[in-house]
Amino acid sequence: MWDFIRERQDQLLYNAFQHFSLVMQAVLVASVLAVLLAVVIVRYSWLQGLANALSAIGLTIPALALVGVMLALTGIQPISAFVAVAFYALLPVLRNAVVGLQGVDPTLVESARGMGMSPLAVLWRVRLPLAWPVIHAGVRTSTQMAMGIAAIAAYILGPGLGGYIFTGLAQIGGANAVNYALVATLGIVLVALVADVLLLLLGRLTISKGIRA
Amino acid sequence: MTTQHTTGHTSGISGAEIRLEEVVKRYPGQKTAAVESLSLTIPAGEIVMFVGPSGCGKTTSLKMINRLIEPTSGTILIDGEDVRKSSADELRRKIGYVIQGGSLFPHMTVAKNIAIVPKMLGWDASRVKGRVDDLLDLVGLDPSRYRDRYPRELSGGQQQRVGVARGLAADPPVILMDEPFGAVDPITRQRLQDELLSIQRELRKTIVCVTHDIDEAIKLGDRIVILREGGHIAQYDTPEVVLASPADDFVSDFVGSGSTLKQLSLARVNEVDLRETVTARIGEPTADAVQRAEAAGERSVIVLDDRDRPRGWPWLRQLKGDRIVEPTEDLVTVDERSTLNDALDTMLTSSHGAAVVTGDRDRYIGIVTFDTVTDHMRLLEDRAVEDRAHEQAAGERA
Numbered sequence: 131m132w133d134f135i136r137e138r139q140d141q142l143l144y145n146a147f148q149h150f151s152l153v154m155q156a157v158l159v160a161s162v163l164a165v166l167l168a169v170v171i172v173r174y175s176w177l178q179g180l181a182n183a184l185s186a187i188g189l190t191i192p193a194l195a196l197v198g199v200m201l202a203l204t205g206i207q208p209i210s211a212f213v214a215v216a217f218y219a220l221l222p223v224l225r226n227a228v229v230g231l232q233g234v235d236p237t238l239v240e241s242a243r244g245m246g247m248s249p250l251a252v253l254w255r256v257r258l259p260l261a262w263p264v265i266h267a268g269v270r271t272s273t274q275m276a277m278g279i280a281a282i283a284a285y286i287l288g289p290g291l292g293g294y295i296f297t298g299l300a301q302i303g304g305a306n307a308v309n310y311a312l313v314a315t316l317g318i319v320l321v322a323l324v325a326d327v328l329l330l331l332l333g334r335l336t337i338s339k340g341i342r343a
Numbered sequence: 344m345t346t347q348h349t350t351g352h353t354s355g356i357s358g359a360e361i362r363l364e365e366v367v368k369r370y371p372g373q374k375t376a377a378v379e380s381l382s383l384t385i386p387a388g389e390i391v392m393f394v395g396p397s398g399c400g401k402t403t404s405l406k407m408i409n410r411l412i413e414p415t416s417g418t419i420l421i422d423g424e425d426v427r428k429s430s431a432d433e434l435r436r437k438i439g440y441v442i443q444g445g446s447l448f449p450h451m452t453v454a455k456n457i458a459i460v461p462k463m464l465g466w467d468a469s470r471v472k473g474r475v476d477d478l479l480d481l482v483g484l485d486p487s488r489y490r491d492r493y494p495r496e497l498s499g500g501q502q503q504r505v506g507v508a509r510g511l512a513a514d515p516p517v518i519l520m521d522e523p524f525g526a527v528d529p530i531t532r533q534r535l536q537d538e539l540l541s542i543q544r545e546l547r548k549t550i551v552c553v554t555h556d557i558d559e560a561i562k563l564g565d566r567i568v569i570l571r572e573g574g575h576i577a578q579y580d581t582p583e584v585v586l587a588s589p590a591d592d593f594v595s596d597f598v599g600s601g602s603t604l605k606q607l608s609l610a611r612v613n614e615v616d617l618r619e620t621v622t623a624r625i626g627e628p629t630a631d632a633v634q635r636a637e638a639a640g641e642r643s644v645i646v647l648d649d650r651d652r653p654r655g656w657p658w659l660r661q662l663k664g665d666r667i668v669e670p671t672e673d674l675v676t677v678d679e680r681s682t683l684n685d686a687l688d689t690m691l692t693s694s695h696g697a698a699v700v701t702g703d704r705d706r707y708i709g710i711v712t713f714d715t716v717t718d719h720m721r722l723l724e725d726r727a728v729e730d731r732a733h734e735q736a737a738g739e740r741a
């Protein structure tokens with residue numbers, strides 16, 4: 131296996147980076163969208179049941195099925211992979227952001243309003259910072275999930291390490307079939323670990339010491 | 344902030360008058376209004392306590408002043424100006440708001456919590472920093488120790504102090520408080536009440552404070568508004584009058600029986616004669632202090648720090664070493680504006696049968712003893728007997 135890796139070292143590294151980059155971009159876009167959605171959902175209580183149901187259903191859609199649908203909708207394009215990964219990444223962040231925002235003590239919000247903060251200032255300076263530890267946990271879950279989804283999205287020509295897995299599966303019984311699948315899987319696990327360490331670091335830097343667990 | 348300048352220069356009052364005119368609040372779907380036509384004038388520079396049973400509309404009435412709740416109808420004027428004239432946010436930056444537990448933002452340090460309103464008002468950084476330190480000093484927290492702490496690193500009482508400092512931050516003429524000391528233990532509550540009185544003596548703000556505790560209302564209020572269901576005023580008067588002549592059965596039931604003990608809540612420590620005793624200063628030779636105490640026939644001394652604040656009350660035999668060291672005991676003192684009732688509570692926990700009395704900024708003034716309080720109670724009883732005799736005489740004549 132060492133030889134297999136060494137022969138394809140540059141290519142592997144490149145693909146690992148692509149995998150990482152696809153996931154992080156998708157998670158970033160998804161997180162921003164999810165938080166914005168959560169703010170709206172928490173504002174209108176009738177939306178909350180709907181959102182819960184939708185995200186529960188969303189998480190049960192098999193990734194491969196969604197990828198198939200994307201294929202039918204957008205054809206084979208890198209953007210299709212991005213959209214599929216972002217869709218899954220959105221759900222855990224959305225759920226946590228709703229829970230996090232709902233968990234903010236209403237008396238704190240009222241206190242902030244009572245001091246003359248505008249609703250936007252209350253959101254930015256009080257509600258989001260207080261919900262952030264929970265949202266951040268959602269972002270971590272979502273990133274881990276997106277690592278796997280991105281591998282499947284390689285089926286529609288998404289970039290990254292997933293391609294190796296499909297190559298391996300296609301060549302089952304062939305000389306390097308196991309190597310392909312194994313190296314790609316290990317690679318994804320490593321990339322996921324690196325991403326999680328980076329996110330933990332981000333948490334250290336952005337979660338106030340006053341509310342850190 | 345013009346109010347401060349128009350009302351502040353003559354009498355040291357920095358507060359503004361508040362007027363409620365036929366204010367009504369009906370919540371959606373409610374059959375009877377939470378507040379049915381409340382009219383009330385709160386004089387500048389006074390503490391007015393809203394007191395009454397739960398659900399009678401105290402909080403609703405309070406929040407209409409800073410427009411956290413918009414009245415259904417009626418007008419509210421602060422310093423003669425309709426509160427609806429400016430935006431709600433602008434209005435609120437000029438009104439301090441302190442609620443139960445302090446309600447500090449847990450993700451911000453003490454300094455950041457206090458700085459919120461000054462920053463919104465555009466103060467520059469150095470002015471904000473100076474103000475934060477001044478306020479921490481005012482509420483009795485050492486700025487260098489506490490400014491960078493987070494709320495969860497503070498006790499309940501300390502959090503509440505910071506809450507008060509935050510309410511005072513931008514020097515607003517009006518401060519609204521909703522059950523501010525409801526979440527702390529009785530001894531801390533008594534201290535916080537004393538501190539509020541001491542701060543108010545300096546600042547003379549207009550403070551509207553909600554409580555369900557009649558004793559707190561009697562102690563803190565220059566005036567008390569006793570409310571009943573629907574925000575109806577049962578009585579609006581000074582604590583003395585409310586205690587001496589309740590307007591009706593509702594008020595007398597709420598106030599409770601006017602026993603002599605309750606009357607002790609009316610007399611302040613500074614109305615009785617305080618006793619002098621021997622004091623010593625941290626760092627001075629122990630022998631000197633002992634000599635002074637023995638000459639005066641005392642068996643203990645009160646140890647003061649360099650700012651005249653009493654720090655301990657050791658017996659002479661407890662004084663060890665060449666120099667007086669900083670006492671480790673947590674001395675409970677009473678403010679001179681405390682009620683005799685509070686002083687009595689404090690005495691009961693002291694082995695000296697007396698309590699140390701402090702004035703502005705916790706400076707030592709003297710001590711109040713059991714004898715002083717019992718003398719005062721006897722005086723009150725004599726007076727009550729006389730009053731009854733007068734009434735009887737008047738009744739017989741009629």
Ligand SMILES: Nc1ncnc2c1ncn2[C@@H]1O[C@H](COP(=O)(O)OP(=O)(O)O)[C@@H](O)[C@H]1O
Pocket residue numbers: 370371373377395396397398399400401402403404
């Ligand atoms: N947001 C609200 N919606 C509907 N009813 C309310 C609301 N807030 C308070 N009330 C009702 O108005 C009345 C007065 O409440 P409140 O002012 O909180 O009383 P207090 O502070 O004296 O306990 C109560 O009957 C309460 O149930």
Ligand SMILES: [Mg+2]
Pocket residue numbers: 401402403553
């Ligand atoms: Mg209330």
